[in-house]
């Protein structure tokens with residue numbers, strides 16, 4: 462288990478239990494009172510016990526319904542009876558797993574242990590976590606954002622691109638309502654949030670420059686979508702960055718688009734809109 466506050470003191474009380482194979486990693490917050498995801502790996506309970514008595518676990522926040530993130534809930538529940546928080550669509554998709562898993566969750570619901578989360582909700586605690594609904598990988602994907610440390614718990618919605626399985630593990634799962642168009646919208650939404658630390662469901666956390674992973678994920682999608690048309694991928698990325706107020710990076714995209722090919726009308730239009738946004742920003746800054 463890794464203490465995340467060793468990287469940044471703002472990540473107070475946070476730990477990471479490393480992912481194992483295709484099983485997701487697990488984050489313990491508030492010295493173990495709150496978990497994000499439950500993984501599906503052997504020995505998780507023993508690692509959590511290192512933080513203190515297991516009955517201190519009060520709640521598990523689930524990023525989505527895939528078994529590699531929720532499989533460990535049963536074992537933790539037997540030890541600590543935490544409340545389980547998730548998006549209503551993820552709740553529905555839990556029914557797709559093999560028995561006895563769906564029946565287990567039905568029993569939890571009857572005991573009022575299931576709490577539904579929606580976009581914009583805030584899970585109170587230390588830190589408070591903002592709920593961001595980012596459908597795309599599945600329809601019920603949630604990210605959790607801690608504004609005090611600018612940390613984003615991203616589940617499979619954003620995975621570090623250097624990990625070899627990232628593209629496979631974060632691709633849209635149509636059975637659970639995943640759609641590429643939604644994934645793009647979800648990443649565009651995340652682009653507007655200042656992210657310093659990316660705490661993903663697979664792969665190691667990316668400290669201090671975590672926000673770059675959102676940009677890389679989105680650009681990787683555009684590259685796969687537009688194939689040989691590199692200029693189109695750069696322009697589309699530039700438009701998204703402009704919409705998020707990231708003017709410097711938007712300008713870099715225009716330069717890359719120019720390197721990649723012709724000076725299209727779209728590229729000129731983007732260039733002019735960035736320039737106008739810069740003037741507006743400077744005027745506002747001066748006034």
Ligand SMILES: [Fe+2]
Nearest residue numbers: 485529617662
């Ligand atoms: Fe996963």
Ligand SMILES: [Fe+2]
Nearest residue numbers: 525527617630
């Ligand atoms: Fe997943």
